[in-house]
Every structure is written in structure tokens, then in C-alpha cells.
Amino acid sequence: MIEDYIQIVDVIYDTDFGKTSVFLFDLEKFIYIRMGSIIVLPLKAGDILAPTTTSYQCLQTGEKVQRHVGAESLGVAYTGVAYPIRENGVIIGGIATTGSNEREYALEKLPDLAKELSDSLEQVSAAIENIAASAQSLADGGQALTVQAQEVNEKALQMEEVVEYINSVASDTKVLGLNASIEASRAGDVGRGFAVVASEIRAMAISSATSAKDIRKIIGGIQGLVGNMTAELEKVGGNTQEVSAAVEEIGATVESLSDSAKALSDLASNL
Template sequence: MPTSRFLEEFPYIVKMLMPLFPKDTTFYATDLENFIFKDTTNFDVPFVKVGAPFAKGGPADRAIQTKQVVIMEIDESYYGMPLKVIAAPAFADDDKTKVVGAYGIAVRRDNAFNLRKVADTYQKGMQEIAAAIEETAASASEITVSEQKLNEEISAISGLASEIIKVLEYIKSIADETKMLGLNAAIEAARAGDAGKGFGVVAAEIRKLSESSKETAGKIRELTRQIEEKINIALKSSEVTLRATQEQAAATQEMNAGIQELTSMLEELTRIAYEI
């Protein structure tokens, strides 16, 4: 049966090399079916039991079957500790194409797996925060647009109030002219005597209508002035709100940019954590 001196001397080689390796490292060896050696200087490899068969599809079995180095990550749910296992085929001394067993190194991955968990948790958290801020930014943008429209509408109403005042001034001037016409007509009616009495009554009514129109125009003008004052107050408030929403939108966009940068850094950290 072909043999491998390397496998026979492996325990002694490991003993000499162990001081050079970190405390989370250990070694093992197999023949074609069973584990034949394991080192317990640093820790006991849970899946290695000397004299017991190794698992089919495990690192040693795959190294023997493929005749290549095999690297496997084993989750802590299997053996209570996360492990990175590297197994290599051992060839016969007299036939370098014939595999007679395997040897491997197992490294505890507690720190790396903890780092991965932290990185994954932070990345997920940052993604949720980024989504929330993006939603807030969208809402802030919508509010800004609404405030701009409101500001424009208030400005338009203010312009209409100014136009109403101009029309009232025109009505007042017409009322004044009408009053003068009524007064002149009354004078002419008085000169005409009895023949102008009927026309005098019409002239008096014209003057009354003129006075009434002028008085009504004055009241409307006063109300319009008060409306214009309220509109100006509302316009100033709208401008303040608009500036605040614009500042909020800008601050939210800044925050979102910072979160995206942080998310990119966390993605890089996650990538590094999974490569360790």
C-alpha cells in the first residue's frame, strides 16, 4: 500500500511549527477514510475525531477527490464556532499522482464572523436610514414646491387686490362726475321753472345714486385695503415658510449624501470582513 512520509512525520512538523501560528489555529490529517491525527495545542477541532471517518463532502474528502487544495467556511451553527478549513491532498512517496490522504489547517473565525455580523447589521440599518431620509427629502421637495405655488397664488391675489383698488378709484371718479352732472341738471331744471320740475326730480335721484355709489366704493375700498393687509401678512409668512422648507430640503439632501457615503464605507467594510 502506498505511503507518505510527509503524513507520517506530520505530527512532528506541526509540533515544531505551532509556535509560529496564531492561537486560533490548529492542524489535522487523514488517510483515505479516517482522521489519523489532530493537534489540540490551541483548541480542539470539533469535527475531527482520530480513528473516526471524515464526512463525505467535507474539506478532507473534497481535497482527496479533486486532488486540489480546498478552502471551506463552516458556520458556527455546525460546531458552535465559526471555522475556516483549508485541506490539501497528500500524495504517495513513490507515485505523485496517487493520493493517500489529506492534511489540513483549521482556523477559528470568531472575530471575523462577529465583524461580518456587525457590518451586516450596520449596513442594513444604514440602508433603512437612507431610505427614510430619501423619503423625507422627497416629502420636503414636495412641500417646497407646494409652498412656492402657494406663494405665487398669494402674490397673484395681492395683484388682484391692487387692480380692484384701481377700479374703485375709477368708479369714484365717475361718481364725482355723475354728481356734478346731477347738480348742473338741477340748476338747469330750476331755471326752467315748472317745465323742469320732472327733470329736477331725476337730477336729484342721479345725485343720490352718485353719493350712494361713492359711499359703496369707499366701503369696498376699505375692505379691499384690509384684505390687502392680510394678504401681505400671509405672503410674508409664506415666504418665511418657503425659506424654511428650502433650508430643510437642502439639509436633508446633505444628510442623505452623508448617509450614502457612510453606506459605501460600510459596504467596503462588509466586503473586507467577508474576505478575511
Template sequence: MSLLNSLLMVAPILQKAFLFDCMVGVTDREKFLAYHPASDLNLGIKVGDPLRAGSINATAIAENRRVVRKIGKEVYGIPYIAVGYPIVEHGQVVGCLATGVTTDQEDRLRALAENVTDALENIASHTESLAKEANELALASHTLSETAVQMELKITETSQINQLIRDISTRSNVLGLNAVLEAARAGTAGRGFSVVAEEIRRLSQSTSASAKGIFRILDEMNGLVGTVSGELEKTMNHSLQQSTRLQELDVVMQQLRQMAEQLKEAAGSTGRME
């Protein structure tokens, strides 16, 4: 029995013995002698169909070599990869054994891996931008916090000046009161001085009231500055934590990107030509 006839007999068994669901075809030098389609790959070939010029079978026979070729979806509507192996008897090529499996799943995996890679690149870009903004926010918060401290110092200095004004007002009030008493004691001769002394005392009282108002406003400002300083400190800490988390996220993104590349590589490995 010839090798070609033996292959015709075992072709259905070979198809079931393969790990993947694949089609199997056996040809002589001119036409198909057997064709067993896969469940998801049927090219519509019939026994007796002639070999097409440039096909895997025709090339394997003409060049007496194993041919591996990936066929795009545009040819038969199904993407697949096929192998043609020449059958040689007594030094002569008498036919070809062809097998093929669909690459639809691999193509979907490759497309998915590319989409995942693009999404990761996009996320990584936004993550980098967020990390930069978080660092800038932390620096701005630190600057504002230092400014708030300087404001507290200035408020303290202003309070000291205001206290000096109050002291002057108190002394002026005492002096004005003494002057009024002395003017009253002088009688008619001190009447003009009494008017001036009274005005000095009123001005002292007005200054004292203004100083109290300034003290109250400074106390309120000091409280507000303290609140702002505390909130800025919290903001700075949150910004630094966010920056750290974004750096950790970037490491995870790098790992996911490598996994996506490995997935793409694995999906494309079956489609490489020999």
C-alpha cells in the first residue's frame, strides 16, 4: 500500500488525535483526495477540487518543503493558519498532507491585548500628570503654610504695637483727667486749658476703644490664620500621600503593561510563519 493511500485511511484518525480542532486535507499533485473540515473551520473544499496555484498544497508539492502560512479573514471569511507537508515516495513528491486551525481566538486575544496596552498607556499618562500635579500642590501648600506662619508673626507684632497704643491712650486719659482737675482748681484762669484737656481725654478714650476693636480683629485674624495653616498642613500631607499612591499605581501599571505585552506575544506566536 502506498504512503498516499495510507494517509487517506488515517486522515480522520489524525484529525481526532490532534490537540486542537483542525481541518485535514490530503491531495495528490493535482487535486484533493480527502478533506475533513474542523467544527469552526470549513473552507468548502470538496474531493476532486483542483489545487489552486500558489496555495499551500501546491507550494509544498512544487518546492518539496514544509509550508506554514497564515491566511487572513478576507480570503475565506475565517482567519486561520495552515501547514502543508509534501508526501514523498521513492524520492518523488506524490501529494501533500495539509492541516489548519482557526486563529480567530488568537486574533481576538491580540486585539484585546492591544486595547489593554493602549488603555494602560492612557491611564499611565494621566497617572503621571496627576502625580506631577500632586507634587506641585504639595509644594504650593508648603509655601502657603510658611506664609501663614509669617502672617501669625506679623499679627503678633501688630498686637504689640496695638498694646503700645493702648498704653499711650491710658496715659493720655490719665493726663487729661489730671489736667481737667488742675484747670478746675485754677478757676477762671484755667478755663481755656480745661477745654483742651477735655478734648485730650476724649481722644484718649476714642483711641482706647479703637485699640480694643483692633485687638478683637487681630484675634479673629489670628484664629483664621491658624485654621488655614492647619488645613494647609492637612492638604500637604494628603498631597504627599496621593503622590506616593500614584507612584505605587505606576509600578502596578508597568506590571500590567508587561503582562499585556506577554499576552500579545502569546497570541501572535501561533501566527508566525516558519
């Protein structure tokens, strides 16, 4: 009798850990059903076999009937298979199963997905290398600017020495002009023309001293700007080095992911 095959239904159901649905039917109706967790059909024991089912068709043909059903029906693509059961050459019923096609679909897509992942990681790796190169170039440029700023500061110090010398000369000239004015006044009318020259010398000395003072202020401003620029460049250089280190770390991670993607692709090709 067909009921003798109920244990086989349980074995098939348990073998797939309750995922596959298994149906036992006689010549008219389903007599025992173990509904799986993935494909849940609106069937129960006692339901009459519909002509559109694989169960009914296998009874009519006496052969295995297999049908693939798209995901539009239950949201999950699945395959239904029905086998007739014979006793003494006579068909007394059959067993049908329905199993999800998601695994097969995933296995079909896995190689392509693995390749896409590998290609994407290669592009990311190339982009990271470019970023690292740009960051290093920026760091090198900042270092070069820092050196040039130091050179400007050294030149400013040299200019300060020159200004100091001009200031000293202006001071001495002023004293000489004052002495010349005194001597010209002592000479009376004879030294009157020399007094005019002495006055002009004193005026030039005062003007030179004033100019030297202005130049010193300008040099001080340049030194301040150079100092600020150097400090900012040092900050940029430090940040750039941190960026380079972070990019290198990301690059190592991407390289590890690329190796994993390649291993996944090799595994998929062997499935």
C-alpha cells in the first residue's frame, strides 16, 4: 500500500534539514505532506491532485516529471520533481519534492560576482596608489617649501645686518655733520657754504636712519610671515604623512581583500 512509503518521505525531509517539501500521493490525492521551510505550497493531506501538478502528470506518463518554476510565483524559484511508485509493475501512487533553486542560481552567479569583486578591488587599489603618490608628492613639495622659507629667513637676517650697518653709518654721518656745522659756524662767513653742506649731510643721515628703521620693520614682517608659513607647512607635512600612512593601511586591506576575491573566484570555478 502507498502508506508504507511514509517513512521514506520522512527520510527525504530530514536529509535536507527540513528545507525541501516532500509529498506522498495515491492515484487521486495527497495522503502525506512534509512542507519544507523554504518552499511553502498551499497544499494539505487530502487535497485532490490537480492536472497541472507534476504529481498528477507523473501518474499519467508513468515517468519522472520535473518542472522549474520561476520566482514570480512564490518569490523564490524552485524545482518540482515527481516519481511514480510501482508495486508489481502497477503504479499505486508517487512521491514528489520541491526544492529551492537559489543555491544553483547562486552557484551560477558566483564566478561572475567574484570576478566583478576582484576587478573592482583592483580599480580601488590603483586609485589608492595614485592617492598615495599624490600625497607623497604633496609632502615632498611642502618640505621643499619649508627649506626655501628657511633660506628666505636667512636672507632676511643678512639684510638685517646690512640695515644695522646703514644705521651705524647714518649715526656716524649725523655726528660728522653736526661737527661740521659747528666748525663752519666758527669759520664765520668763510665757512657759510660749508655749513649748508653740513646741514644737508645731517638731513641725509636722519633720512637714512629713518629708512633703515622702516626697512627693519619690513624685514621683521617678512620674518613673521615666513615663520607662520613654515609652521603651516610643517602642519601640512604632518597631516600629509598621516594621510600617506592611512592610505598605505587601506591599500594593504584592499590587497588582502583582492587575495580573498581571487580565492573566491578560484573556488567558484571549481564548483
